[in-house]
Amino acid sequence: MKRLIILFIFIFTFFTSSFFATEHYDFESFASIPVLHNGRLKPIDSVARLTLINLQEKVSFKRNNQKISPSQWFFELISLNPITDNDLIIKIIHPDLIKELELPEKDKYFSYNQIHKHFEIIQTKVVPIVDLEPLERSPYQKAVLQLWEKMNLIFNLKHSFFPYSDRSFFDYFNQYKDDLSPGLDAFSRYNSGQDLNAEDTERLVRFNAYFKLHQRLKDLSIVYFYPDLNEYNDITTWTNTGSELLGLLGQIQDPHILLSKFLNLLQFYSDENIALFNSTLTDIEAFHQSQKSFLTTLVSLEYYFNVFNPLGNSITIYLLALLASLFFFLFRVKSLFTLSMGLTYVAFFVHTVGLILRVVITQRPPVTNLYSSAVFIGWFSILMALVQEYLFKNKLGPILASIIGFITLIIAYHLSFQSDTMGLMQAVLDSNFWLSTHVITITLGYSGTFLAGFIGIYYVFFNLVSSTSNELNRQLSKMVFGIICFSLLFSFIGTVLGGIWADQSWGRFWGWDPKENGALLIVLWNAFILHARLAGLIKLRGLMAASIFGNIVTSFSWFGVNMLGVGLHSYGFMEKEFIWLVGFCMSQVVILSLPYLPILKNRYMELSSNLR
Amino acid sequence: MHLKLNKLFKESIQFLSSLKLAVFSLLCYFVIVFIGTIAQVDLGIYYTQKLYFQSFFIWTTVFGFNIPVFPGGGLIGSLLLLNLIMATITKLKWKVKNIGLMCVHFGLILLLLGSGLSSCTTTESVMSIKEGETSFFSEDRRHLELAIIDVSQSSHDFIISVPDHILARKKVFKDPVLPFDIKVHSYYPNSQLYRIDDGVNPRISDGIGRQLGVRPLDVFVRDDQRDNTSMILEFFDGEKSLGRWLFALDLNGVQDISVRGKTYKVLLRPLRYYIPYSITLNDFIHDVYPGTTIPKDFASEITLNDYTNQENRDVRIYMNHPLRYKGKTFFQMSFAENDTISIFQVVENPLWQIPYYSCLLISLGLLIHFMLHLIKFSKRVQL
Numbered sequence: 004m005k006r007l008i009i010l011f012i013f014i015f016t017f018f019t020s021s022f023f024a025t026e027h028y029d030f031e032s033f034a035s036i037p038v039l040h041n042g043r044l045k046p047i048d049s050v051a052r053l054t055l056i057n058l059q060e061k062v063s064f065k066r067n068n069q070k071i072s073p074s075q076w077f078f079e080l081i082s083l084n085p086i087t088d089n090d091l092i093i094k095i096i097h098p099d100l101i102k103e104l105e106l107p108e109k110d111k112y113f114s115y116n117q118i119h120k121h122f123e124i125i126q127t128k129v130v131p132i133v134d135l136e137p138l139e140r141s142p143y144q145k146a147v148l149q150l151w152e153k154m155n156l157i158f159n160l161k162h163s164f165f166p167y168s169d170r171s172f173f174d175y176f177n178q179y180k181d182d183l184s185p186g187l188d189a190f191s192r193y194n195s196g197q198d199l200n201a202e203d204t205e206r207l208v209r210f211n212a213y214f215k216l217h218q219r220l221k222d223l224s225i226v227y228f229y230p231d232l233n234e235y236n237d238i239t240t241w242t243n244t245g246s247e248l249l250g251l252l253g254q255i256q257d258p259h260i261l262l263s264k265f266l267n268l269l270q271f272y273s274d275e276n277i278a279l280f281n282s283t284l285t286d287i288e289a290f291h292q293s294q295k296s297f298l299t300t301l302v303s304l305e306y307y308f309n310v311f312n313p314l315g316n317s318i319t320i321y322l323l324a325l326l327a328s329l330f331f332f333l334f335r336v337k338s339l340f341t342l343s344m345g346l347t348y349v350a351f352f353v354h355t356v357g358l359i360l361r362v363v364i365t366q367r368p369p370v371t372n373l374y375s376s377a378v379f380i381g382w383f384s385i386l387m388a389l390v391q392e393y394l395f396k397n398k399l400g401p402i403l404a405s406i407i408g409f410i411t412l413i414i415a416y417h418l419s420f421q422s423d424t425m426g427l428m429q430a431v432l433d434s435n436f437w438l439s440t441h442v443i444t445i446t447l448g449y450s451g452t453f454l455a456g457f458i459g460i461y462y463v464f465f466n467l468v469s470s471t472s473n474e475l476n477r478q479l480s481k482m483v484f485g486i487i488c489f490s491l492l493f494s495f496i497g498t499v500l501g502g503i504w505a506d507q508s509w510g511r512f513w514g515w516d517p518k519e520n521g522a523l524l525i526v527l528w529n530a531f532i533l534h535a536r537l538a539g540l541i542k543l544r545g546l547m548a549a550s551i552f553g554n555i556v557t558s559f560s561w562f563g564v565n566m567l568g569v570g571l572h573s574y575g576f577m578e579k580e581f582i583w584l585v586g587f588c589m590s591q592v593v594i595l596s597l598p599y600l601p602i603l604k605n606r607y608m609e610l611s612s613n614l615r
Numbered sequence: 616m617h618l619k620l621n622k623l624f625k626e627s628i629q630f631l632s633s634l635k636l637a638v639f640s641l642l643c644y645f646v647i648v649f650i651g652t653i654a655q656v657d658l659g660i661y662y663t664q665k666l667y668f669q670s671f672f673i674w675t676t677v678f679g680f681n682i683p684v685f686p687g688g689g690l691i692g693s694l695l696l697l698n699l700i701m702a703t704i705t706k707l708k709w710k711v712k713n714i715g716l717m718c719v720h721f722g723l724i725l726l727l728l729g730s731g732l733s734s735c736t737t738t739e740s741v742m743s744i745k746e747g748e749t750s751f752f753s754e755d756r757r758h759l760e761l762a763i764i765d766v767s768q769s770s771h772d773f774i775i776s777v778p779d780h781i782l783a784r785k786k787v788f789k790d791p792v793l794p795f796d797i798k799v800h801s802y803y804p805n806s807q808l809y810r811i812d813d814g815v816n817p818r819i820s821d822g823i824g825r826q827l828g829v830r831p832l833d834v835f836v837r838d839d840q841r842d843n844t845s846m847i848l849e850f851f852d853g854e855k856s857l858g859r860w861l862f863a864l865d866l867n868g869v870q871d872i873s874v875r876g877k878t879y880k881v882l883l884r885p886l887r888y889y890i891p892y893s894i895t896l897n898d899f900i901h902d903v904y905p906g907t908t909i910p911k912d913f914a915s916e917i918t919l920n921d922y923t924n925q926e927n928r929d930v931r932i933y934m935n936h937p938l939r940y941k942g943k944t945f946f947q948m949s950f951a952e953n954d955t956i957s958i959f960q961v962v963e964n965p966l967w968q969i970p971y972y973s974c975l976l977i978s979l980g981l982l983i984h985f986m987l988h989l990i991k992f993s994k995r996v997q998l
Contacts, residue, residue, distance in 0.1 A: 534638050538637075
């Protein structure tokens, strides 16, 4: 118990330490401001992280060996601080492209300035590539396209407020305000066909230039800062800087309160006035809070979710639990087991919190994309592992739970770099009863098959390193049997639910789509195991080997089918992931064949008495 | 003799209802589904279905000979179904405690039978409508027809439809319905047409085909590509030839064939399914999430007009909400031309409700069985 308390204190300080880190500019306040980006309201912190993931496939980066927070970097970028142009945040890995752009050959991360010199070359190269089908592009062409998209992203972000770094946006805006009235008068005189004097012509020219610039800003900016003051909750009304500036042309009115605030913010930053900078941020925060909107609560929740990073941190705790379990198996000291159990419970708790937060923030069921499926599969397998520990008390719980937790969350972590994990879903996949239930039951089926597979792996290693225990083997056999029954049930129901959803969406229950086939393979394999066991064709060793093979079937169904690039379920070929998948499958083949090797055969004797 | 037959009968029943057959079939089916899924990358879903999942045997060519190398999905599926039926009849003891399992097995049999039969009874077609326009037919995505249209009446058109798979047999067709006999000189499942700039195509005597050459191609396997089927036909009025004509799917226009003073408009087009009611597209809606191009919703506002029963109503067809009317179901499938054309998938399957009933039956059975076991389990382990 005392150990658990110490553990909790450790976890608590670990999480909250990020709060105590002091920064002069209150970029944390900036980070939690809600904005509309990619169709979803989110904190600026999320936009910053997504941008960094897009550019360099990771979130953290260092400038002169100092860690810079995503939000600080983001602010510097959109305020056109030239320091960001030299940050090494753009990842290129294709060696031919690196050479062609005359970049240092051994590096992977480059700065905007280093690449910008050659931007015209990239621009010309990209035109024919865009017309090609994605599957027809060579790796080099894909690299060029990716680089162009990254440069475009930075370019768009630099148009979030004002695109000129040599001028003050604040001064520009004041000039614009002064020019508005006379400009509009000149414009109406021009429209009514009157003759214009030199002054009017000049005003008209300036007016036109304002219009063009603001239109460009409106078209390019992808971050929408300004909610409609009467319709805050309707995100379709949120606008960007360009729109707001254009809006002032329509009628003389006060600028949006947030526009004024951001103008001040940028000016204070440029004047290096930290106190006023921070107080302006407080004002902005106060504005959003005063709207008393449920959406802002969700945005704040997402900010804290990013900071606390429960799903990322639980990986560490699962790892610690795993180490503790391994030490327990080596030294058989009871306190090590208690430690491993305690750590597993803490990790599971944090994992659960992360899962629940995701559901609340996205307002969607727990499984909506590949990333969340990994999180959920891990979560449910761990739950089952802990339940079986509670029921059977065989000391297997912590090691199973921690291994599965560690692996699935690492997979999730790598998946988080492909797109916004809380991103919106395409029309056909959006909130539907049959789809939600189908996805959840299928992932439950996956969880079960994986758990059975890992128990099989445990069986192989345990009998390899210790003396055979009939008692334990019998228990393992019962567990695997029970879990496979469960998996068969859920994967079958999930597959049928998927068929019903397909029938509702496209009019056919079954289309032999690779993803459908993958689910069918799991059902067939689980059914095969149970029937073969019932027929006496496989006994203990066969059961375990078959359940390990189930891991291969499930990973093929979960990831392999996405790599085939056909059908309605294709997400694109993931090269690195393919190698990992193959490696994993081969490892499973090796493990399951160990009990059949002649030299090891006698360690894996069948149980002396009847299995049932 | 009588005894031996009896014994043979009993042994075959035993074999058909055996677990070993089930295990063998499940394993075979697993292999078929796996290989088929990999083959799909190159073959496309349509051909993979035909070769692997619906066939009796999977064939391969060895030294020029076609040999069956593995049982096909159709064979194994039927075997599994038979095994399931036999096992349910002979092995499951008809006791109260097995009622859950009985439900499950019956539900499963119903599901497999339903799915199997559905592949024969389902008709899928596509209906494409432009905003403001009305349609009263849908088109098959694979099959074609040679449409011979008699436009002599003012009140209606009389259409004779010759399915193209008949023409593929390359014979002479005589039928009292046809206004002329059809002789198929050439039939190309897939081809490319090209203009002949100097001269004419010697094989064609009349029509658009005079200026066109035909290059045969291999059939497309990608699911988004459509084969350009073409054929050279000669029409006869008795012994008299009415000319040799080229017809192709890509040739959109009609060609006029005159016989005995009557003109028939002839063209090769996707097989049409006419419906006794019409669908008018009033508006197609394509919503995206604000500030993105990610689609949020696709919807079609249509008016259904059935002149046989005076039914006239507005319907909104959108994702996961099809229109079910008189045995046909209309799904929002796609769109084109800058959101002005809405494309519907029209499915007709009289057996569509079977998966739902079997699902219900299986869930009920599993629930009962699971509950009975749970009660038994909790009595043993003190929870």
